[in-house]
Amino acid sequence: MSNSKARWDAVTAHSLFWPAVALVALLVANTIYRPGFLSVEMKDGHLYGSLVDILRLAAPLILVGLGMTLVIATGGIDLSVGSMCAISGAIACLHISQQPDQNALSGVLVALALGIGLSLLLGAWNGALVSIIGIQPIIATLILMVAGRGLAQLITEGQIITINSEPYKSVGVGYLLTLPLAIFIAAGVALLVAAVTRRTALGMIIEAVGGNAEASRLAGIRSARITFLVYVISAVCAGIAGFMVTANVSSADGNAAGLWIELDAILAVVIGGTSLAGGRFSLSGTILGALLIQTLTTTVYAMNISPQTSLLFKAVVVIIVCLVQAPAFRARFARRRPAAPAAPTAADQSKEQVPA
Amino acid sequence: MSGRQPVLTMTAISKSFPGVRALDGVDFRLFPGEVHALMGENGAGKSTLIKVLTGVYAHDAGDIELAGQQVSFTGPMQAAAAGVSTVYQEVNLCANLSVAENIFIGREPRTLAAIRWGEMRRRARDLLARLDLHIDVTQLLGTYSLAVQQMVAIARAIDIQARVLILDEPTSSLDATEVEQLFRIMRQLRDEGIAIIFVTHFLDQVYGIADRITVLRNGRLVGEYPTAELPQLALVEKMIGKELDVLESLDEQSKRDLAALEASTPFLQAEELGRKGSVAPFSLTIHAGEVVGLAGLLGSGRTEVARLLFGADRADHGRTAVDGKPASLRNPIAAIGHDIAFCSENRRTEGLVGELSVRENIILAMQAARGWLRPVPRRRQDELVDKYVKALSIRPADPEIPVRNLSGGNQQKVLLARWLITEPRLLILDEPTRGIDVGAKAEIQKLVVQLSDGGMAVLFISAELEEVLRLSHKIVVMRDRQLVTELANDHTVDADRVMQTIASGTHHEGPEA
Numbered sequence: 056m057s058n059s060k061a062r063w064d065a066v067t068a069h070s071l072f073w074p075a076v077a078l079v080a081l082l083v084a085n086t087i088y089r090p091g092f093l094s095v096e097m098k099d100g101h102l103y104g105s106l107v108d109i110l111r112l113a114a115p116l117i118l119v120g121l122g123m124t125l126v127i128a129t130g131g132i133d134l135s136v137g138s139m140c141a142i143s144g145a146i147a148c149l150h151i152s153q154q155p156d157q158n159a160l161s162g163v164l165v166a167l168a169l170g171i172g173l174s175l176l177l178g179a180w181n182g183a184l185v186s187i188i189g190i191q192p193i194i195a196t197l198i199l200m201v202a203g204r205g206l207a208q209l210i211t212e213g214q215i216i217t218i219n220s221e222p223y224k225s226v227g228v229g230y231l232l233t234l235p236l237a238i239f240i241a242a243g244v245a246l247l248v249a250a251v252t253r254r255t256a257l258g259m260i261i262e263a264v265g266g267n268a269e270a271s272r273l274a275g276i277r278s279a280r281i282t283f284l285v286y287v288i289s290a291v292c293a294g295i296a297g298f299m300v301t302a303n304v305s306s307a308d309g310n311a312a313g314l315w316i317e318l319d320a321i322l323a324v325v326i327g328g329t330s331l332a333g334g335r336f337s338l339s340g341t342i343l344g345a346l347l348i349q350t351l352t353t354t355v356y357a358m359n360i361s362p363q364t365s366l367l368f369k370a371v372v373v374i375i376v377c378l379v380q381a382p383a384f385r386a387r388f389a390r391r392r393p394a395a396p397a398a399p400t401a402a403d404q405s406k407e408q409v410p411a
Numbered sequence: 412m413s414g415r416q417p418v419l420t421m422t423a424i425s426k427s428f429p430g431v432r433a434l435d436g437v438d439f440r441l442f443p444g445e446v447h448a449l450m451g452e453n454g455a456g457k458s459t460l461i462k463v464l465t466g467v468y469a470h471d472a473g474d475i476e477l478a479g480q481q482v483s484f485t486g487p488m489q490a491a492a493a494g495v496s497t498v499y500q501e502v503n504l505c506a507n508l509s510v511a512e513n514i515f516i517g518r519e520p521r522t523l524a525a526i527r528w529g530e531m532r533r534r535a536r537d538l539l540a541r542l543d544l545h546i547d548v549t550q551l552l553g554t555y556s557l558a559v560q561q562m563v564a565i566a567r568a569i570d571i572q573a574r575v576l577i578l579d580e581p582t583s584s585l586d587a588t589e590v591e592q593l594f595r596i597m598r599q600l601r602d603e604g605i606a607i608i609f610v611t612h613f614l615d616q617v618y619g620i621a622d623r624i625t626v627l628r629n630g631r632l633v634g635e636y637p638t639a640e641l642p643q644l645a646l647v648e649k650m651i652g653k654e655l656d657v658l659e660s661l662d663e664q665s666k667r668d669l670a671a672l673e674a675s676t677p678f679l680q681a682e683e684l685g686r687k688g689s690v691a692p693f694s695l696t697i698h699a700g701e702v703v704g705l706a707g708l709l710g711s712g713r714t715e716v717a718r719l720l721f722g723a724d725r726a727d728h729g730r731t732a733v734d735g736k737p738a739s740l741r742n743p744i745a746a747i748g749h750d751i752a753f754c755s756e757n758r759r760t761e762g763l764v765g766e767l768s769v770r771e772n773i774i775l776a777m778q779a780a781r782g783w784l785r786p787v788p789r790r791r792q793d794e795l796v797d798k799y800v801k802a803l804s805i806r807p808a809d810p811e812i813p814v815r816n817l818s819g820g821n822q823q824k825v826l827l828a829r830w831l832i833t834e835p836r837l838l839i840l841d842e843p844t845r846g847i848d849v850g851a852k853a854e855i856q857k858l859v860v861q862l863s864d865g866g867m868a869v870l871f872i873s874a875e876l877e878e879v880l881r882l883s884h885k886i887v888v889m890r891d892r893q894l895v896t897e898l899a900n901d902h903t904v905d906a907d908r909v910m911q912t913i914a915s916g917t918h919h920e921g922p923e924a
Contacts, residue, residue: 256778256786259771266764273723273745273761273831275779334766 059225071329071340073380077372078347085354102233105353109383111228114237115140115296119316120323120341121248122289127276130265130333131185131192134294138203140175140313143170143294144301145210148218157220164224170294177203178290182283185211195288200313200317207309217306227302237299244295248288249338258336261285264331297336319348326376346378418443418606419464419495419575424473429527434470435630441575446597446607448621452650452874455627457610461577465490465497478574496568497577503566506553507813511535513552514567542596548904558589562596569600577608577743578599580710582616594620612710613874613891614643614914626650643914650708651876651910653878672701672884674818676735679751679837681720684729692714692728693894695887697837697868702859703874704883706909713872714756717839720870722746741858747780756872758841759818762826765815769805770796770917772814776848780833799828804854820851827855836847837868844873856882875905877909888912 066072085092085105095104118136119136126133147166154162186196204387230237236378252258262269271278296316301307325331328349351372355365378384419441426434433511434456441447451457463470466484475482477493482752484490487497511532512519520530535548535741542561552560561581568576578597582590597607597620617624617638624641626633626649633649641649677696685692690712697703705713718724720731722740731740733749740746746753755761763772773796774787782786796810803824805817814825823843830838840859844852859882865870873879879886879901886909888895896912898904 073492091544254786255783256781257783257842259767259775260783261776262767263764263771263775267760268760270764271779273721273753273755273775275744276775277744278777334764398528 063378068216068356070337070380071343072355073345074326074328074343074376077376077379078350080341081347081350083158083370083404084349085357097233101230105357107235108344109259109349109353110238111235112353113148113345114235115299115313116319116323116345117241118244118292118296118299119289120319120327120345121245121338121383122285122292123317123320124324124327124329124336124338124341125248125252125261126192126286126289127331128261128333128336129282131267131282131285132331133178133181133196133286133289133293133323134193134317135196135199135203136289136296136314137183137294137315137317138176138200138207139290140297140300140316141309141311142172142203142206143372144312145192145207145216145297145307145309146170146173147223147291147298148216148301148307150225151218151220152216157218158222160222163220167298169251170298171291174290174294174297178287179283181290182286185286186279186282204309207307207312209310210324211307213309215306217393219305220315223298223303224302226298227300227304240295244292245342246337248292251288252338257279257281257284266335267354294345306411307381319345322373323348325381326373328380343397348373416479417441417443420474420476421460422476423473424460424463424475425471426463426468427471432792433630434463436473437630437632438635438901439632440635441608441627443574443606444520444601444604446601446611446620447611448611448617450617450624450646451627451628451633455488455650456630458579459630460581460627461610463494463606465577467517482639491568491573495573495577495833496572496573496575497579498564498568498581499579500563504552504560505568506551506560507573507774508552509549510539510546510552510555510563511548512547513563513758514538514570535566538570539563540694542566545863553828556589558592561593561772564602565596570832573605575606579610579612580612581609582611582613590616594704597846598830612708614646614708615891616648618643625788644911645887647914649894650879656763658891672698673803675699678734679720680732682730682732684719684720684731686715686724686727686728689724689892691893694729695720695897697870697895699836699867699868700863701885702871702883704878704879704886705870705889706864706886707889707895707913709874711889711913712894714888715892716889716894717753717841717870717872720746720840721751723753723802747776750834751832751839752835752837753839754823754830754841754843756824756845758822758826759815763822764815766813768811769800769814769825770810773810773827773832776829776833795832798826799831803828804857809908823851823855827858827868831862835867837870838862839870839872842874843871843873844878878910880906880909 082093092105094103095106097103119140120166123133123136126170139193147170150166151157151162158161180274181199183194184190184198185192225236226240227237233240260271260276260281263274263276264281295311299311325339326344327337327342328337329340351369352360355368360368416591417440419439420440421437423436423438424434425432425436436458437456439460449457449460459468462468464475466486466489469483472572477495482493484493484495486815488812490497493777505516508516514535515531519541520534521527532548539546539548539562542562542565544566546555546559552563555563565576565578581593597609599606607615609619620901621638623635624646625635626646628650668844674695675698677698679697681693681695683692693716695703695716707713717726719726720740722742722745725741738749740749740751743753759765764775767775770792773794779789799805800810801809805821805824805828814822817825824875829844854880859869859871871879871882883900884896885902887896888909890913897913898909
């Protein structure tokens with residue numbers, strides 16, 4: 056009894072427990088509303104279903120969230136990722152639109168390389184502003200958040216560039232081994248980022264810099280380099296997400312591509328248990344957070360909630376998840392309810408409040 | 412003065428915090444028109460006493476009488492309204508508001524709906540003129556020097572009709588001329604009948620301005636003395652005390668022949684190293700296998716010397732050499748590159764990363780030196796961490812728990828382990844035994860002896876003289892941000908002699924930096 060209780064306590068204390076509960080609750084709610092929600096069927100060698108859609112549509116957010124996680128772990132923030140999406144998507148689409156044969160693989164590869172190259176450059180710009188010049192991250196990246204939209208407009212010359220390129224389109228809606236290609240790309244980048252941070256010492260050093268910058272300096276860490284690097288990684292992740300966003304609709308719109316994705320990404324990071332103050336970070340938490348947000352968006356559409364109230368609905372769910380996650384809130388909530396006759400502890404009380 | 416009534420009487424004040432008796436039956440009297448210095452080392456209870464007086468803390472026992480009335484304030488605002496104003500060490504004003512706004516914030520002269528700016532500026536000018544300070548009160552406070560900001564804080568304090576003015580280390584960031592300016596104002600206020608409590612770590616300043624001195628030690632009152640009747644040496648003795656040595660007896664540092672030790676090329680030489688506003692230029696040599704003790708009161712410049720040698724602060728004066736060859740120690744990375752390690756006295760803010768595990772904290776410096784692309788293999792990490800968790804008896808012995816969950820002594824050992832695995836040639840320990848229990852203290856002292864026997868140079872900083880005397884081959888005495896003298900720790904040196912040096916200083920003061 057006490058053994059299973061201890062195990063249960065350990066599970067609920069895990070930082071990803073409540074987001075996971077919220078995700079399951081959302082899926083259950085959807086299934087009740089629409090019994091066919093969970094079904095996945097095979098058509099023409101492709102898997103179709105709401106779950107597959109959620110994974111595919113969450114891919115750009117997962118990518119942006121991964122980079123954002125590292126930036127936030129150093130105690131910074133990157134507001135420019137939405138504009139980065141637009142810029143890399145725009146330059147890639149522009150290059151393809153100028154090709155005589157838009158379906159030629161070589162042209163598409165050059166387009167992708169151009170987008171990534173530009174992202175690297177812009178990430179270096181952000182990194183330099185923050186680590187070398189010492190501008191506060193929120194201001195430094197605000198510059199590209201605003202100016203980046205203009206840059207994307209310049210690239211597209213104020214038009215929406217429409218392309219007709221099968222290889223490029225497949226980045227967004229193509230299939231590989233019965234599943235959307237975007238899922239593989241997101242998974243691949245996630246594994247790469249995980250390997251780069253956890254197989255090397257980068258992750259620990261990022262956490263040290265974010266956890267205590269002065270102690271890290273006195274331990275001999277070159278924190279400027281680390282800070283620079285995370286902004287570059289974030290920009291590249293956003294650039295790849297930009298390909299997906301534009302490939303989904305086979306067009307580059309400097310104004311709309313990746314709009315407000317930075318806010319969803321920050322949210323995904325926070326839901327995933329990484330503190331905005333920096334320090335310990337969790338990549339898997341961010342992925343879970345991104346899936347939760349995308350599920351929420353899908354739910355809003357599936358339940359035909361009117362567009363006027365959908366944002367409000369989203370906000371309410373997010374507030375609940377964030378509150379339930381906060382230990383201080385849970386403790387308070389537990390205290391508010393008087394102990395049951397058998398006098399279980401406060402911890403017993405709190406875990407009975409399963410949310411949503 | 413004895414014929415007059417005290418403006419403030421505190422009787423048998425006691426205050427406990429969990430596990431600590433911060434004040435134990437302390438009496439304190441303050442007369443109108445005097446500057447009264449409140450003295451004591453770290454943890455003596457000075458700030459607790461002041462916080463009890465101003466109502467920041469509620470006292471457990473005792474009485475406070477202000478001008479014959481029994482009082483018990485619930486907070487600094489109420490205390491200020493009753494005439495007890497405090498000016499803190501860190502100027503707690505708003506640098507982004509104007510001087511006038513700072514003086515009148517929260518009690519601006521106003522009409523029904525608006526602030527009367529003209530009136531406010533005029534009154535601010537008058538008030539500052541009283542302190543002989545003629546500045547533009549519409550300028551932002553941040554545009555003035557710290558000294559002027561300090562005066563503005565005082566102007567704000569005395570405008571609230573202060574009868575008692577508490578100055579908590581007001582001079583720690585001021586230079587000599589600024590201190591003199593402050594003293595002139597303090598004398599003027601004293602002559603107007605205001606009673607001033609002056610907290611400082613600078614002995615010269617106490618003798619320059621204070622009429623009487625009250626000394627606290629370990630939460631108890633040592634005594635109250637007229638300044639003229641308490642020589643500096645007696646004051647230092649009363650502050651430091653001859654504490655009973657409860658530590659298990661540690662063999663006196665084998666007094667190896669200092670001459671032999673110092674015959675070799677010194678590991679580190681600092682020549683006229685200094686930093687304005689931090690520590691006056693000093694020269695110091697440290698040899699392999701030598702323990703150099705740095706003695707002095709809090710605020711004497713001990714920590715500043717350590718920070719300059721490690722490059723934590725950048726020196727703006729002087730040269731350094733390692734192994735006889737010029738070497739710039741401009742930042743921690745450069746110092747670490749020369750095999751210098753530094754355990755800061757502020758373990759939490761400048762040492763450990765609280766949320767990282769014991770293991771990660773231990774390998775942090777080694778990993779930083781290798782760069783993030785070459786991680787220390789996990790097996791090697793575990794070996795090293797295991798070895799030092801055992802060798803230093805770090806408790807609990809689980810290297811995967813966050814270091815913030817460890818006690819102070821164990822955190823100190825983790826910090827030590829971090830540097831020991833990098834095999835430094837010079838280990839700088841700033842107050843490594845502060846705030847840790849007796850057992851851990853003895854272990855760390857033993858470790859210092861072992862390390863120096865093994866050829867490591869150690870710069871050992873401690874407020875506890877006994878400890879410095881027991882461990883050091885050579886003792887360097889700091890006083891008022893200057894290196895006063897260097898003593899070979901032979902049989903002629905004892906606590907009295909070092910105290911005398913700390914108290915009086917045998918060093919001729921150079922020109923002000």
